Amino acid sequence: MKKIAKAALFVQENSELFQCPICKDAFDQIEGNSLSCKNGHLFDISKKGTLYFLLKGTKNEYDKEMLSSRFNIATAGLFHPLLDELYKSIAKKEDGHTLDVGCGEGSQLDYLASLGLSGQKIGFDISKDAIQLAATHFSNAFWCVADLAQSPFASQQYDTILNIFSPSNYKEFDRLLKKDGQVIKVVPEKDYLIELRQLFYRDQEDKQTYSNEVVIAKFKEHFPTLEIKHVKYSFELTPALFEDLMKMTPLSWGASPESKEYALTHPLNKVTIDVCVLIGQK
Template sequence: MKKIEVVETWLSEHLAMFQCPVCQSAIVNLDQHSLICSNRHFTNINKHGYVYFINHAAKGEYNREMLLDRRKLLQAGLFKPMVEVVARRLSAQDETILDVGTGEGTPLDQIRLARASSNDTYLGFDIAKDGVQLATQLDPHLFFCVADLRKLPFQSQQFSTIVEFFSPSDYGEFKRVLKPGGQVLKVIPNPDYLIELRQLLYADDQGHQTYSNQSVKDLFKVHYPQMEEERIQYQFDLPFDLRFSLVKMSPLHWGKSAKALTDEELIKLTQVTVDVQLLIGHQS
């Protein structure tokens, strides 16, 4: 089957989950490669196998090259232990899972693999079409779309779990689309996340060598006062051929004072620290 046929089959089975990006009315039909709402607005299904739910031009921070570097590291296992911790926070029952800021989709696919015995429903979205287009290369059980975090194209109370890996949040929209009793699993960096890379890039800039996630945690607690936390920390052995990819996939190298690393410096980068905090919030 062509990609567009695969995604149309998936959409036909999950049509009631979506709402029109123009008027927020229900999507009621799928015809001629388009989703059609009750007010007759049409949203086209892309030939690459995803839906573009934004009515304006949008560009993400990550370009295709960075996303490909990210995929190499993630498929080599950089995030796998943290993804497994997130997967263990899911229920034994079948879930409907939304991945916010999915990028090129690997973490969502790794959750699917960790829950191979479950009959879950998986959706990932990002504002960057480069990432979503790459994500459509993954398992056909995953659905991906381009969407705006501030105006999600989903009907209310559709998801049992929202997952986020280093992505921004819109807690108003999260509360709208989560089912009663649903949960948000948000992964944020701790101060020692990729500390070895940060120290190389900013050897002469002490300000950029430190980081605090306290404001993110404080805002999460405002919305989920009974929040839980779990620290996830481990060392990742960095394959030699992926050391430059690690630099390119991370926004750490965007800073004006970031050094251009030499081959000699990269050779010494044999291991990096993954140190993150998992924030868990429950929908009342």
């Protein structure tokens, strides 16, 4: 089946998962490849089978090169041990509804699907390029371009919200979750990509450290009985993967050209992934 037809079928069968991002009404008319609410707001499914819900164009910091580098290194397994651990914490693995908030190029949700996460899965990101990449490579989930602040997703429909290295909106999470739903958030720990940070900021020790205390405290405010898992491991890099790592990480934004040049001539052969998985139960 063509991607667009498959997507139209998904939306028809799961229209209760969505809402109009403009007036918040249900999409009560789904005809062909278009969804519309009773106020006449209309959204079309693209040829790639994605939905575009942004009301105005937005700029984001991720360019295409960065996204394809992230795709390369993520599919090579950079986050697999982390996702293996995260998967164990998902309460509703079989017939739940999962929403991946800020899904990027889609590799995380696709990998979780390969582990056995079934039920309806939607990944969304504010970056159109990221969603194009996801829709090109992965057919395990439904992909949309959307903004968490003007969400096109309906209330109390989701069992699991994944929030992996991306910003949160707890009020919105609360609205979206079913009454016994979960938010699973991944945040970096102090040794996350530490080798890369040391390479980029050889002369600036203050930039070599990172603290997630504020983020965890905020999560705790909303989910006082949270569970925290620490996951730490080393990932081996080929020269090509090292280049991908350099391109994908926002860390490189703050590094001087000299530091980047230095890093390219001093490639790493491994890098540390050190993260916290925060599990909050509604």
